[in-house]
Amino acid sequence: MNHLTDEELIEYGYGEGDRSAIEKHFDTCADCEKAYGVLQLDLAEMKFVEPPTRDASYGDRVWESLEGWLSAYPARKQSWLSGGLWRNLSFAAACAALLACAFLGGRLWERREANIAAGRHPVPARPTAHPPQRVVVVVLSDHLDRSERLLVELKHVDADSTEMVSPLRDEARSLLASNRICRKNVKQEDDPALATALDHLDRLLAEMANQPGGLNSATITRLQDEMNKDGLLFEVRVLRSRIPHAQRAGANSSKGGIL
Amino acid sequence: MFRMDMNDHATIQAVLSGKKEAYGTLVARHSQSLFRVAFRITGNEADAEEVVQEAFLRGYQKLEGFESRSNFGTWIYRIAVRCALDRIGGRKVDDSTRIGGETDPEQNEVQVADEAAGPDRLLLSGEISAMQQSAMFALTPTEQTAFVMRHMEDRTTDEIAAVLGIAPNAAKQAVFRAVQKLRQRLATLRVKI
Numbered sequence: 465m466n467h468l469t470d471e472e473l474i475e476y477g478y479g480e481g482d483r484s485a486i487e488k489h490f491d492t493c494a495d496c497e498k499a500y501g502v503l504q505l506d507l508a509e510m511k512f513v514e515p516p517t518r519d520a521s522y523g524d525r526v527w528e529s530l531e532g533w534l535s536a537y538p539a540r541k542q543s544w545l546s547g548g549l550w551r552n553l554s555f556a557a558a559c560a561a562l563l564a565c566a567f568l569g570g571r572l573w574e575r576r577e578a579n580i581a582a583g584r585h586p587v588p589a590r591p592t593a594h595p596p597q598r599v600v601v602v603v604l605s606d607h608l609d610r611s612e613r614l615l616v617e618l619k620h621v622d623a624d625s626t627e628m629v630s631p632l633r634d635e636a637r638s639l640l641a642s643n644r645i646c647r648k649n650v651k652q653e654d655d656p657a658l659a660t661a662l663d664h665l666d667r668l669l670a671e672m673a674n675q676p677g678g679l680n681s682a683t684i685t686r687l688q689d690e691m692n693k694d695g696l697l698f699e700v701r702v703l704r705s706r707i708p709h710a711q712r713a714g715a716n717s718s719k720g721g722i723l
Numbered sequence: 724m725f726r727m728d729m730n731d732h733a734t735i736q737a738v739l740s741g742k743k744e745a746y747g748t749l750v751a752r753h754s755q756s757l758f759r760v761a762f763r764i765t766g767n768e769a770d771a772e773e774v775v776q777e778a779f780l781r782g783y784q785k786l787e788g789f790e791s792r793s794n795f796g797t798w799i800y801r802i803a804v805r806c807a808l809d810r811i812g813g814r815k816v817d818d819s820t821r822i823g824g825e826t827d828p829e830q831n832e833v834q835v836a837d838e839a840a841g842p843d844r845l846l847l848s849g850e851i852s853a854m855q856q857s858a859m860f861a862l863t864p865t866e867q868t869a870f871v872m873r874h875m876e877d878r879t880t881d882e883i884a885a886v887l888g889i890a891p892n893a894a895k896q897a898v899f900r901a902v903q904k905l906r907q908r909l910a911t912l913r914v915k916i
Contacts, residue, residue: 471899506906512856515762523751539741
């Protein structure tokens with residue numbers, strides 16, 4: 465007789481798998497039934513620290529912390545077309561567009577094949593230069609990514625460990641230079657939130673990079689407090705997550721996603 | 724005028740029509756469940772709170788892509804789990820570069836043996852729970868998240884697979900590996916006690 469595998473028992477223990485077949489097997493196999501009993505005990509003993517409770521106003525507090533960072537979606541006008549009819553019309557239009565694309569694609573393909581057969585190769589498309597703004601956005605995105613990583617490390621760093629603190633200072637020095645370039649670029653655009661965050665970041669990076677005698681435990685603790693008080697990490701996260709939108713709006717390029 | 728008793732889909736329509744404050748209702752409605760799962764995955768309150776904020780922020784930015792056939796609670800839950808997973812993933816990479824005794828199984832065993840000698844069984848139980856917690860954080864991020872969703876959040880294999888973006892069989896394997904590792908740790912604790 466083949467015994468049930470641990471995997472099958474675990475699956476059964478969590479209410480999945482072929483339950484009737486497993487139960488039938490238990491009727492004829494005491495070993496598997498016993499093994500399942502032990503597994504049940506083990507699973508029951510796997511108790512972990514329960515999440516602390518949050519009061520009823522927790523959600524409101526989360527919203528308060530977010531509200532200032534979100535810009536409203538542009539208002540949409542409701543019309544008689546909205547609803548089922550509009551959806552059906554959209555679907556029909558999409559189907560028609562798809563058919564038209566398929567037809568045109570077929571025609572172009574035929575033409576291209578004919579050109580190749582006649583020995584005329586299509587002229588390769590000239591690569592289009594990316595708008596300079598996109599380069600700035602990419603540089604900024606990279607800078608914010610690195611800054612976020614540094615802030616997370618600063619937040620969790622063991623202030624007494626010189627091995628861990630020293631790389632932070634090196635990274636802060638490197639980021640300080642790129643932060644100044646980003647600040648310079650941002651000054652030319654009307655984005656006060658970004659400019660303010662980069663200013664905050666500049667102060668913190670400068671302290672980390674240029675602290676006389678290096679970063680000691682007291683300085684790290686003070687910087688952590690300042691960072692938490694200013695909500696700098698969250699600020700950087702918000703700005704970083706805004707980048708795909710900026711890229712889409714500014715450079716009119718492909719859609720970005722951050723999930 | 725925005726009404727507080729609107730369902731999630733109507734609320735989303737209101738948000739997308741320019742009523743930003745409507746999103747506050749969704750945040751209030753789903754914050755608690757997001758905090759619970761975020762805490763279970765990250766293991767600390769500060770990280771869990773940041774995960775909740777980040778999830779709602781990402782949710783807002785991607786709200787136009789939300790499909791009306793979906794359930795907002797499931798959708799935002801999925802985003803929160805991904806945020807938490809990103810966070811513990813980064814943390815585990817950092818931890819793996821450290822040299823120290825905190826991940827040394829021998830050291831953990833010794834600590835349990837010392838505590839077991841104490842008279843207070845309740846305290847001991849708390850210590851065991853803490854040890855199990857630390858054993859859970861020794862799992863890979865995928866195993867840990869799959870286990871949390873299965874064991875604590877009572878999610879099905881298909882839901883776990885959807886959230887982690889892996890095949891159902893891979894999700895099942897992740898839960899299986901997590902349970903096996905935790906059982907091994909539990910057996911060690913029993914021997915020491």
